[in-house]
Amino acid sequence: MAKRPATIIHVAEKARVSVKTVSRVLNNEPNVTPDLKERVLAAVEKLGYSPSKAARTMAGSRSYLLVAFNDRRLTLDNWRSERGNEWIDQMLYGAMLRCEQSGYHLMFELVDRESDQLEKQITAVLSSLQPDGVILTPPNCENPVVLGALKKRNIPFVRLNTPVRGQGPRVYMDDRAAARQATRHLLGLGHKRIGMIAGDYKFSSSIQRVETFVATMEAAGIAVPEAWVYQGDFTFEAGVAGANALLDLPEPPTAIMASNDQMALGVVSVAQARGIAVPGALSILSYDDSIGVRLSVPSLTAVRQPVARMAEKAADMLITASASGEKLTAGSQLLPFELMVRASTGPAPR
Amino acid sequence: MAKRPATIIHVAEKARVSVKTVSRVLNNEPNVTPDLKERVLAAVEKLGYSPSKAARTMAGSRSYLLVAFNDRRLTLDNWRSERGNEWIDQMLYGAMLRCEQSGYHLMFELVDRESDQLEKQITAVLSSLQPDGVILTPPNCENPVVLGALKKRNIPFVRLNTPVRGQGPRVYMDDRAAARQATRHLLGLGHKRIGMIAGDYKFSSSIQRVETFVATMEAAGIAVPEAWVYQGDFTFEAGVAGANALLDLPEPPTAIMASNDQMALGVVSVAQARGIAVPGALSILSYDDSIGVRLSVPSLTAVRQPVARMAEKAADMLITASASGEKLTAGSQLLPFELMVRASTGPAPR
DNA sequence: GACGGCGATGGGAGCGGTATCATTTAAGAG
DNA sequence: CTCTTAAATGATACCGCTCCCATCGCCGTC
Known part of the structure; x- marks a missing residue:
């Protein structure tokens, strides 16, 4: 009763051609007579045939699979806390749809950056799934173990949103410019004492944001004491702790920038709890x-x-390279960011 | 330079056993001497070997893959509007982690319920991916085309959160009880005129919620005019439209229940715009x-x-069935819901 | 008109596992 | 001590596809 799916042999028989010709048609290879091509396509249609990915992977040099390596801790924390996971949602959105367009699939993987089994984990995924390419999100895109494992196996990868250059292709935004614009926005509103809640320094954009913040402040003639920068780990709780630390300073800041949404929301909750107007x-x-x-x-x-x-572009680069058989060029793609000015920033209290 | 991953043959050679014995060890089959088993495992470890999923899929009867079919329209709308996608996040959370535990993978697929190619889409996924099981989310879990395609190919599936019984195994919550409790909560606060913004009737839980709402109201001696129920489609915009329709009634309701979060937030925005206190x-x-x-x-x-x-349980049922080789029993799993009472509901205005 | 070259097609060898069945080995019965 | 029997192990045929290479015909060239 269990209807077995049609194979390429059935298609070949029905179209009265060789298996190889069917393969040619399916892969858009040249040198096939229109007549034959049509017969094959008709047979494919009639049988509802769709080539087995597993067989293709085994026989050919492509698996039609991309893998996205995401940070396990951050992802699980977001999922568990149910405070949303927009970064991942949007990553999936961009990458999946691009994959779909070319008959590719996206596999979402979590890797634990702290595990001493990290390399083994990566290797296992690579050899069991044999992806045509890998999308690396922060902080994996800067992890030498991860990058090393990928390079050793010569698997194409694209790094998402990392400022680190020279380690292979990447799609990113200008994090420095963003930090500069954000800092200037606050300076422009008259703020002199500005606190920053930084992200985990394992993410090098965290470091960059802090550096740029400090540099921009100094350029405006304001020295930034160490106490104005609190190092968090991207969690809501870190935002709370950072806000408390900053607001407990003898001269508390009149503005706080947080390196991600969860920490910013933590700051909001502290302000609310302390009755501080925002x-x-x-x-x-x-x-x-x-x-x-x-x-x-x-x-x-x-x-x-x-x-x-960014995710869409990354998937695009990997798919294009894999389809053309060419090696992925190490080029970078810069995408524009935007500062959304809303109600939480206003003139500094006099 | 490109390091080729080790194969089962390399492992067999290194352990000085036959390929078949390696296979036995890897699959925890009985009748292997502890001595050999140990040698094999040592070789596996040393070579960093991980069996190719593609080869396993081709040769064996399992693919170690589950597919989740989600509604394309709703998912894309959520992603595009960037209003969050908690349902899907949580689905991934539960199902993915369960898959990981058993070396399975989860593939996320979008299907368009309105497309006349629906069956073809499903068939293509099934024959190209050959999943060991399928998780169906609303409204696909009630779509006869989807269910038919699955049954025709005899692929095990579990339906998530559907009230429809008798179509195969499912994991669900008591939607009627939830609607009843929600309605009673409002009645208990003294509300007499209660409006409802229903979801798309393609989701049968939408219908159930409305029916139960009406029945519960009637049990309390209140007849529900048709105008009190607005049919939406789960989007923010539908919530806005529904709220406007309800609030424009000659005798507007003092309470509105919306069949999902997006629509409820639409109602909030209307209340805000109209200066109605919530x-x-x-x-x-x-x-x-x-x-x-x-x-x-x-x-x-x-x-x-x-x-x-629910997603975790569904994945668990599919994996367990696939691992044991037994047919999935048609049993249902009922999971408890919870009414979170917060600040948006209060005593009816006198 | 023989030959080289190229476009169009097919044949058959794997890819890395699993499944079936044969074979060897060891243990227990008579 | 032989014979039976089951446990332990191995040999090998696929699974469905791609890739390499052979073949065939047809054209143009000198």
């Missing part, structure tokens, strides 16, 4: 423009990262 | 407990669905 007494700025940030009260000024577009 | 003049209740609902101002009273747990 933006009246405290301006808050986020580096992720997710739904929580937009729905927050007040809605937060935030840097908007083109995550879906 | 919950002072209007109580609002949602059927999804997502981040938007929790962060909304005021935070919304909502039915909390155990999506991650």
Whole structure:
């Protein structure tokens, strides 16, 4: 009763051609008579045939599969806390749809950056799935173990949103420019004491944002004491802790920028708990423009990262390279960001 | 330079056993001497070997792959509008982690319920991916075309969160009880005129919620005019339209329940625009407990669905059945929901 | 008109596993 | 000590596809 799916042999028989010719038609290879091509396509249609990915992977040099390596800790934390996972949603959105267009599939994998089995994990995924390409998201895209494993096996990869150059192709946005624009936005509003809640320094964009923040402040004639920068780990709780630390300073900042949405929301909750008016007494700025940030009260000024577009571009590069058989060029793609000015930033209290 | 991954043959050679014995060890088959088993495992470890999924799929009867069929329209709408996609996030969360535990993978697929190519789409996925099982989410889990295609090919599936019985195994919550409890909650607060913004009737839980709402109202001695029920399609915009329709009634309701989070947030935005106090003049209740609902101002009273747990259970059923080789029993799993009472529901205005 | 070259097609060898069945080995019965 | 029997192991045929190479015909060239 279990209807077995048609194979290429059935198609070949029905079209009265050889298996090889069917393969040619399916892969758009040249040198096939229109007549034969038509017969094959008709047979394919009639039998509802769709080539087995597994067989293709085994026999050929392509698997029609891309893998996205995501950070396990951050992803699980987001899922568990149910505070949304916009970065991943948008990544899936961009990459999946691009894959679909070319008959590719996207496999979502979580890797634990702290595990001493990291290389083994990666290797296992690569050899069991044999993907045609890999999309690396922060912080994996900067992890030498991950990069090394990929290079050793000569598997094409594209790094998403990393400032680190020279390690292979990447799709990114200008994080420095974003940090500069964000800092200037606050300076322009008259803020002199600005605190920053940084992200995990395993993400090098975290470091860049801090550096650029400090540099931009200094360029405006304001030295940034160490106490103004709190190092968090991208969690809501870190935002709370950072906000408390900053607001407990003898001279607390009048504005706080947080390196991602969860931490920014943590700052908001602290302000609320302490009865601090936002933006009246405290301006808050986020580096992720997710739904929580937009729905927050007040809605937060935030840097908007083109995550879906970056993912789409990354998938595009990998698929194009794999289809053409050419080696992926190490080029970088720069995508524009946007500073969404909303209600959480206002003039510094006098 | 490109390091080729080790194959079962390399392992067999290194362990000085036959290929078949390696296969036995890898699949935990009985009748292998501890001595050999150990040698094989050592070789596996040393070579960093991980069996090729593609080869296993081709040769064996399992593919170690589950597919989740999700509604294309709703998913894309959620992604595009960037209002979060909690249902899918939680589905991934539950199902993926369960898959990981058993060396399975989860493939996320979008299918267009309106397409006349629907059956062809499904068939193509099934024959190209050959999954060991399929997770169906609403409204696909009630779509006869989808169910038919699956049954024709004898592919095990589990339906998520559908009230429809007798079509195969499912994991669900008691939607009627939820609707009843939600309605009673509002009745208990003294509301007499309650409006409902229903979901797309393609989702049979939408229908159930409406029916139960009406029945519960009638049991309390209140007849529900047709105008009190607005049919939406789960989008924010539908919530806006529904709220406007309900609030424009000669005798507008003092409470509105919306069949999902997006529509509930639409209602909130209308109330805000019209200057209607929530919950002072209007109580609002949602059927999804997502981040938007929790962060909304005021935070919304909502039915909390155990999506991650349902997905985990579904994956578990499929994997267990596939591993044991037994046919999936048609049993159903009922999981508990919870009514989260928050700030958006209050006593009816006198 | 023989020959080279190229476009169009087919034949058959794998790819890396699993499944079936044969074979060897060891244990227990008579 | 032989014979039976089951456990332990191996040999080998696929699975469905792509890739390499052979073949065949047809044209143009000198």
